[in-house]
Structures are given as C-alpha cells and as structure tokens.
Amino acid sequence: MLxxxxxxxxxxxxxxxxxxxxxxxxxxxxALAVRRRWLEFKQPVSTSSKLLLGISAWILFLLGxxxxxxxxxxxxxxxxSPVDVSDSxxxxxxxxxxxxxxxxxxxxxxxxxxxxxAIAVPTxxxxxxxxxxxxxxxxxxxxxxYLPAPAFIPLLLMWLGTGDxxxxxxxxxxxxxxxxxxxxxxxxxxxxxFIETSRTLGGSRRTILWTVVVPSSLPGIVDxxxxxxxxxxxxxxxxxxxxxxDGIGAMMMRARRFVHVDDIMAGxxxxxxxxLLCDLAFRGLHWLMFPYMRRR
Amino acid sequence: MNAALEIECGGLEVARLGKIFPGRDKPVIxxxxxxxxVEPRQVCILLGPSGCGKSxxxxxxxxxxxxxSGGISLNGNPVVGPHRERGMVFQGYTSFPWLTVRxxxxxxxxxxxxxxxxxxxxxxxxxxxxxxxxxxxAWPHQLSGGMRQxxxxxxxxxxxxxxxxxxxxxxxxxxxxxxxxxxxxxxVIRKERMTVVMVTHDVEEALLLGxxxxxxxxxxxxxxxxxxxxFKSDDAICTRESLRAHSDYAPMERxxxxxxxxxxxxx
Numbered sequence: 001m002l003x004x005x006x007x008x009x010x011x012x013x014x015x016x017x018x019x020x021x022x023x024x025x026x027x028x029x030x031a032l033a034v035r036r037r038w039l040e041f042k043q044p045v046s047t048s049s050k051l052l053l054g055i056s057a058w059i060l061f062l063l064g065x066x067x068x069x070x071x072x073x074x075x076x077x078x079x080x081s082p083v084d085v086s087d088s089x090x091x092x093x094x095x096x097x098x099x100x101x102x103x104x105x106x107x108x109x110x111x112x113x114x115x116x117x118a119i120a121v122p123t124x125x126x127x128x129x130x131x132x133x134x135x136x137x138x139x140x141x142x143x144x145x146y147l148p149a150p151a152f153i154p155l156l157l158m159w160l161g162t163g164d165x166x167x168x169x170x171x172x173x174x175x176x177x178x179x180x181x182x183x184x185x186x187x188x189x190x191x192x193x194f195i196e197t198s199r200t201l202g203g204s205r206r207t208i209l210w211t212v213v214v215p216s217s218l219p220g221i222v223d224x225x226x227x228x229x230x231x232x233x234x235x236x237x238x239x240x241x242x243x244x245x246d247g248i249g250a251m252m253m254r255a256r257r258f259v260h261v262d263d264i265m266a267g268x269x270x271x272x273x274x275x276l277l278c279d280l281a282f283r284g285l286h287w288l289m290f291p292y293m294r295r296r
Numbered sequence: 297m298n299a300a301l302e303i304e305c306g307g308l309e310v311a312r313l314g315k316i317f318p319g320r321d322k323p324v325i326x327x328x329x330x331x332x333x334v335e336p337r338q339v340c341i342l343l344g345p346s347g348c349g350k351s352x353x354x355x356x357x358x359x360x361x362x363x364x365s366g367g368i369s370l371n372g373n374p375v376v377g378p379h380r381e382r383g384m385v386f387q388g389y390t391s392f393p394w395l396t397v398r399x400x401x402x403x404x405x406x407x408x409x410x411x412x413x414x415x416x417x418x419x420x421x422x423x424x425x426x427x428x429x430x431x432x433x434a435w436p437h438q439l440s441g442g443m444r445q446x447x448x449x450x451x452x453x454x455x456x457x458x459x460x461x462x463x464x465x466x467x468x469x470x471x472x473x474x475x476x477x478x479x480x481x482x483x484v485i486r487k488e489r490m491t492v493v494m495v496t497h498d499v500e501e502a503l504l505l506g507x508x509x510x511x512x513x514x515x516x517x518x519x520x521x522x523x524x525x526x527f528k529s530d531d532a533i534c535t536r537e538s539l540r541a542h543s544d545y546a547p548m549e550r551x552x553x554x555x556x557x558x559x560x561x562x563x
Contacts, residue, residue, distance in 0.1 A: 198403075201403065216392070
C-alpha cells in the first residue's frame with residue numbers, strides 16, 4: 001500500500017561498519033575492558049555513532065563517485081564528478097536564475113498538494129467513520145488508484161492546455177486516490193471503545209466525529225500526508241517534462257538537449273534536498289501538533 | 297433532594313431481557329429471560345462464567361446493544377439508547393491519549409456544554425476522589441494501568457450519571473493493583489452514593505462491592521440465583537483483610553465457587 005518514501009537514505013551498515021571501526025579505533029584499549037563488537041543483532045547504536053556511520057556512508061558514496069568519474073584519462077561529459085556538479089549547482093543559482101525554476105516547482109507542489117489534502121482528508125475521514133460512505137466511494141477510488149496518473153497527460157493537455165493548471169491537475173491526480181485510501185484506513189483504526197465511551201457520555205454523532213474520530217486519527221493523517229508529499233515530488237519531474245518552460249524538471253530537460261549532465265545531476269540534487277526539507281517540516285509539524293506522542 | 301420519590305419508583309428494572317445474535321449457521325441465544333432490579337444506591341454485580349452474557353446485559357443497559365426481547369427502565373423511563381444518565385467504564389483503557397488527565401475527566405461535561413459544572417470545580421472534585429489530583433496535567437500514556445482506569449472512573453462520574461456501569465474494569469490489572477482499585481472503588485461509591493451495575497468474574501470483588509449478586513449460568517445466559525452479601529453495607533469493612541476476616545465471607549465464597557465450578561463442568 002505505502003508508496004515509496006523520500007527520506008534520507010539509511011546508512012549502509014555492513015559496508016561502513018568496518019571503516020567506522022578503523023576511524024574510531026582508540027590508540028590503546030584499556031585492559032580488561034569487554035571488547036565492543038560492531039555487528040551485534042538488535043544492539044542499539046549510540047546517537048554519535050549513528051551520526052558518524054551515516055556521514056561516512058555519504059563520504060564513501062561521494063568519494064567512490066569522484067574516483068570513478070576522474071579515473072579516465074580525460075573528463076567524460078556524460079559522467080561528471082561531484083565537484084563538477086557542485087560547480088554547476090553554484091553556477092545555476094548564481095548566474096542562470098535557477099531560483100525562479102525552484103520557486104515555480106515549489107509553488108506547483110504546494111498548490112497541488114494543498115488541493116489534494118483539502119479534498120482527500122474530509123472524504124477519507126467520512127469514509128473511515130461511516131461504512132455507508134465507504135461503500136459509496138470505495139469502488140470508484142480503488143479503480144482510480146490503479147490508473148497511472150501520467151496516462152492522463154494527453155487528456156489534461158487537451159482539456160487544460162499547457163499551463164500550470166495542467167501540471168497541478170496531474171500532481172493532484174497522482175496522490176489523491178492514495179491519500180483518500182490511506183486516510184480512510186487510518187480513521188478506521190479509531191478504537192470502538194473510544195467511540196462508545198463518548199456515546200455513553202452523551203456524545204452525538206457530530207460530537208463523536210469531531211472530539212473522538214478526528215483527534216484520534218489526526219497523527220496518522222499527518223504522517224500519511226508526509227509520505228504522500230514525497231510521492232508528489234516524484235510526479236513533479238513527470239509534470240515538468242511535458243510542455244514546460246520553467247521548473248526544476250524543465251531545466252533538466254533543457255540541459256539534456258545540450259548534454260549538460262552536471263546540470264541534470266544538480267537538478268536531481270535540488271529535488272532530493274527539497275524533498276528532505278519537506279519531510280523534516282512535516283516531522284516538525286507532527287512534533288508540535290501532538291505533544292502527547294513525544295516520548296518522555 | 298426527593299429521596300422518598302426515588303425509593304418509590306427509582307432504580308433499574310431489567311425485565312425478561314433476551315438477546316439473540318445472528319450466528320454463522322444458526323442464531324445464538326446469548327441472554328434469555330433475565331430479570332432483576334437494582335434499588336437506588338445499591339451495587340449490583342453480574343457474576344458468572346464466561347459465555348453467560350453478562351457483558352451483553354451490561355451493554356444493553358448502557359444502550360449500546362438493542363435487546364431482542366424484554367425491556368430495561370431506569371427510574372421509570374425506558375432505555376432506548378446511550379445517554380449520559382448511564383455512565384460506563386470499560387475493561388480496556390479508554391482514556392483519550394490526546395487529552396490530559398484533567399481534560400479527559402472534563403470531556404463529558406465539555407461535550408454536554410455543562411459550563412457551570414466545569415466552572416464549579418466538578419473536575420477537581422472527582423480527580424481528588426480517585427486520587428489523581430497530582431497527575432491532572434499528565435498525559436494518559438504516562439500513567440499506569442490502574443491510574444488510567446481511575447481516569448475512566450472519574451470521567452464517568454463527572455457527568456453525575458444516575459447509574460454507573462462497569463464492565464470488568466479491573467480485568468486487565470495485576471492482582472496487587474486490583475485490590476487497591478477495589479478498595480478505592482468501594483470508598484468512592486459509598487461516598488458518592490452511586491447506583492452501580494458491575495460485571496466481573498472475580499468472586500472476591502463481587503462479595504466486597506456488591507449489595508446484590510446476580511449469578512448467571514451460561515449458554516444461554518440466565519439468572520441462576522440472586523445473592524445479597526452483607527459486606528458492602530457494613531462500613532467497618534473497607535479493605536480486603538477486613539472482608540476476609542468476616543465470619544460470613546468464607547461460606548459465601550465457597551458457595552459461589554462451587555456454583556462456578558458446576559457451570560464450568562456443564563460445558
């Protein structure tokens with residue numbers, strides 16, 4: 001059910017473990033100390049070690065990339081090194097006004113996702129709360145969920161033209177069906193005891209919906225939104241490949257025409273970074289909204 | 297108050313109650329022809345082996361299930377659905393995790409728009425009754441199981457129901473906490489002079505808390521006998537030890553346990 005989630009790549013423990021050991025090895029281990037083993041089942045890792053392992057994974061990755069790109073006798077334009085990519089990233093922002101592309105993309109994501117949430121959350125909540133509403137919407141939503149959103153591009157182009165409306169419509173179509181289903185599933189998990197407790201205290205249907213069902217499923221709904229926003233970012237490039245003049249995806253398609261692989265890679269990097277920032281923003285929102293879920 | 301009137305026509309009346317569930321192959325008779333009365337300020341215990349329909353009876357009194365036959369009335373008014381006049385404490389933990397302890401206790405008053413009670417310290421009164429004043433601003437997940445059940449009890453009491461229903465409220469607690477909770481509950485219902493119907497399968501709990509024990513047999517649930525233990529009305533008994541020291545306790549416990557065993561053997 002869950003769609004791919006853009007989140008920081010997990011540190012690759014098996015490959016980085018031994019390296020981290022080497023870089024951390026103390027000069028002289030004290031006698032009688034129990035030797036700590038790095039590969040231990042289910043053994044929690046301290047925060048500092050976790051950070052170290054995660055960073056070393058990135059360093060290894062960049063190092064490997066750099067060595068592979070610069071190993072040949074002459075620079076290969078199809079495989080630029082990380083240094084080239086960071087150069088072109090700087091160049092894009094400093095001299096070629098890339099920030100307006102980034103803003104255009106961000107705007108599309110925010111508007112489309114806001115629309116999708118505004119439609120999907122109320123629908124999903126009603127479906128999860130009332131089986132009759134679910135029986136009505138579910139066959140429709142399930143069917144649409146299996147239709148790939150990009151398949152609608154030709155239709156959307158004819159109906160909505162090549163402007164922003166078409167791109168936003170595609171982004172909405174890409175996430176809304178999953179959003180509805182996931183919100184509905186979350187709401188259905190409201191414990192029946194909570195609902196019955198409210199009924200015995202005199203809660204009406206409307207009261208139970210607003211004071212039990214919604215607050216009980218809200219943390220799950222925010223989490224679902226966080227995950228589906230990641231999916232939105234994956235559809236962004238598809239939306240901006242077709243008939244777009246601005247946006248991160250459009251820049252990457254232009255760069256392809258002139259074989260500017262470093263620009264394409266810079267674009268990928270920016271999308272990744274923005275996705276990560278969105279993810280962090282949602283995590284922060286979750287932390288702020290639900291103080292009772294913070295663990296001691 | 298109009299106590300005289302209440303004694304005349306008040307109380308809970310359960311008359312020829314029956315419940316049939318549509319089973320997979322054939323309908324299952326869960327409760328058949330159950331009748332009993334609970335006078336105001338009395339505690340009635342529904343006791344019996346598993347499968348005797350005691351929880352179903354309680355849920356019908358709460359209005360959460362519709363009876364298939366017979367009827368229920370409280371103070372002369374027929375029960376047709378859930379109402380704040382009948383508060384309920386469930387077996388599972390039902391404190392809302394998104395509300396603090398105080399907000400949980402205030403919940404019933406809030407949804408009923410009872411601003412007067414909220415202002416006049418009703419919430420604080422019941423928090424104190426169940427010994428949770430110090431934890432008023434804690435989140436439920438920070439509390440132990442026994443404390444969470446005390447939150448549920450205070451929340452059910454705060455709307456001042458005419459009848460308090462409890463469905464094995466201490467069933468999920470460890471033995472030590474159970475005794476504490478039973479003693480606390482005894483203290484609370486004596487002080488608040490509550491009318492209570494409580495489901496349990498713990499014989500000691502039944503004898504400590506009940507003015508009346510409706511003993512049910514199983515498959516289908518029927519009233520086998522109704523007992524009237526003297527312990528709850530005896531103010532000298534307020535702990536488990538003093539209950540056990542009473543000369544009537546051991547024979548009553550023995551009788552009930554042997555009935556429980558017979559019921560168990562029948563199936």
